[in-house]
Amino acid sequence: MINSSDPIFASITRDEADTITRLHDQLVAAADADRLLDVAYRTVDSPVGTLLIAATDQGLIRVAYQLENHDQVLQTLSERVSPRILHAPRRLDQVARQLAEYFAGERRDFVLPLDFQLARGFRREVLTRLVMIDYGRTETYSEVAAATGHPRAVRAVGTACATNPLPVIVPCHRVLRSDGTLGGYVGGLHTKAALLSLEAGRQSDTNPTTR
Amino acid sequence: MKRPFEEIVAQHGPTVLRVCRAVLAHPDAEDAWSETFVAALRAYPELDDGANVEAWLVTIAHHKAIDALRARSRRAVPVAEIAETSFTTDAWEPPDDILWAALRALPAKQRHAVAYHHVAGLSYADVATIIGGSTDAARRAAHDGIRTLRRRYRNSQQLPSREGIRS
Numbered sequence A: 001m002i003n004s005s006d007p008i009f010a011s012i013t014r015d016e017a018d019t020i021t022r023l024h025d026q027l028v029a030a031a032d033a034d035r036l037l038d039v040a041y042r043t044v045d046s047p048v049g050t051l052l053i054a055a056t057d058q059g060l061i062r063v064a065y066q067l068e069n070h071d072q073v074l075q076t077l078s079e080r081v082s083p084r085i086l087h088a089p090r091r092l093d094q095v096a097r098q099l100a101e102y103f104a105g106e107r108r109d110f111v112l113p114l115d116f117q118l119a120r121g122f123r124r125e126v127l128t129r130l131v132m133i134d135y136g137r138t139e140t141y142s143e144v145a146a147a148t149g150h151p152r153a154v155r156a157v158g159t160a161c162a163t164n165p166l167p168v169i170v171p172c173h174r175v176l177r178s179d180g181t182l183g184g185y186v187g188g189l190h191t192k193a194a195l196l197s198l199e200a201g202r203q204s205d206t207n208p209t210t211r
Numbered sequence B: 001m002k003r004p005f006e007e008i009v010a011q012h013g014p015t016v017l018r019v020c021r022a023v024l025a026h027p028d029a030e031d032a033w034s035e036t037f038v039a040a041l042r043a044y045p046e047l048d049d050g051a052n053v054e055a056w057l058v059t060i061a062h063h064k065a066i067d068a069l070r071a072r073s074r075r076a077v078p079v080a081e082i083a084e085t086s087f088t089t090d091a092w093e094p095p096d097d098i099l100w101a102a103l104r105a106l107p108a109k110q111r112h113a114v115a116y117h118h119v120a121g122l123s124y125a126d127v128a129t130i131i132g133g134s135t136d137a138a139r140r141a142a143h144d145g146i147r148t149l150r151r152r153y154r155n156s157q158q159l160p161s162r163e164g165i166r167s
Helices: A006-011 A015-031 A069-080 A089-103 A121-130 A139-149 A153-163 A189-199 B003-021 B028-046 B053-074 B079-088 B097-103 B108-119 B125-132 B135-157 B163-166
Strands: A039-044 A051-055 A060-066 A085-087
Touching: A015 A085, A015 A089, A015 B003, A015 B028, A039 A069, A039 A089, A051 A069, A051 A089, A060 A069, A069 A085, A069 A089, A069 B003, A085 A089, A085 B003, A121 A153, A139 A153, B003 B028, B003 B053, B003 B097, B003 B108, B028 B053, B053 B125, B097 B108, B097 B135, B108 B125, B108 B135, B125 B135
Parallel strands: A039 A085
Antiparallel strands: A039 A051, A051 A060
16 A cells, blocks of 8 residues: 555555554544544444444434445535544444444433534424434324424425434434325335334334335 | 545555654654644644645644654754664564664655655655755655665665664
8 A cells, every 4th residue: 555656665564554543543532632523423233234323512413324325424524514523433332322222122212412403494393393202103294294383394394304314313213104104214214114113012124115 | 525534544544654654763653643633633624625635744744753853852862862762662663663764764854755755655846845945855865865775774684683773
């Protein structure tokens, strides 16, 4: 990998990987101490694929499915929040643990500070409403619209769900169409069905259109 | 369109480490790396979008290295002793540290020119901006440095131990 133009450096081996890993950890600690780490992120494995999770000082700001392209999600965070972004797994230990418990069926509520800055206006209003839908329950898009005081804003509720920056944690998967079909989901319908099955205490649903 | 800083560390971290090792002995090299990236993280939001990130990082590393060398000399340790100290330390050193040591033994201008052009891959024009002087002077310094380095490194490889590098 050495980009040297002189062959004398060809003998350099990549003994550096371990050193860089260690220095990276030190950088994260120093950045944290100097309050320079605006966005910390890590990935976690889950039954619905690898999730990217990211947090600011304010709280969890983003949960992203692989479908959303994690590199693209980080790039968007860089532009909309801050480019001071580092892979800092320990800053997200609590989130990772609660997610693991949720997917194991051992947790019904997330107790985490949330940063809603990626959702503005009515979309944010919808998200704060979604948090009130209990584990294992579902509501329709029109019920959510009515609950926000804008009963005709059904499509806007759909958009708010589709652009939810905190899926799983803010349970937009608990919102269905009035006819009982799934509607849409940022992580794909299969994932929505799997989360609903998990919360209903069933094995993962393999047919995404049956609900 | 600023990339996440993590990508900057991943892409340029190894190069900056080589540059630091080329101009500073262990453990100063790693300290300089850390200081470089903390300073870069601090300034990153204000960096021009079109900037040459590698040249920017090497420039910061250059200043951190000079600070470190000044701090050393303020502690009144003769230069020859520094080289020796770095070899008697128990700390782990990479297998090619003989090459780095030979590089660090070059006169300052040659050392920086070689590190920034041959190790970091910057153009002679960028090297000249960092170390001062003309582009031609940077090219000459790098050329002279490489010639000395090739001679010394070859000699040191024929020696059974690290002792040889001191001679």
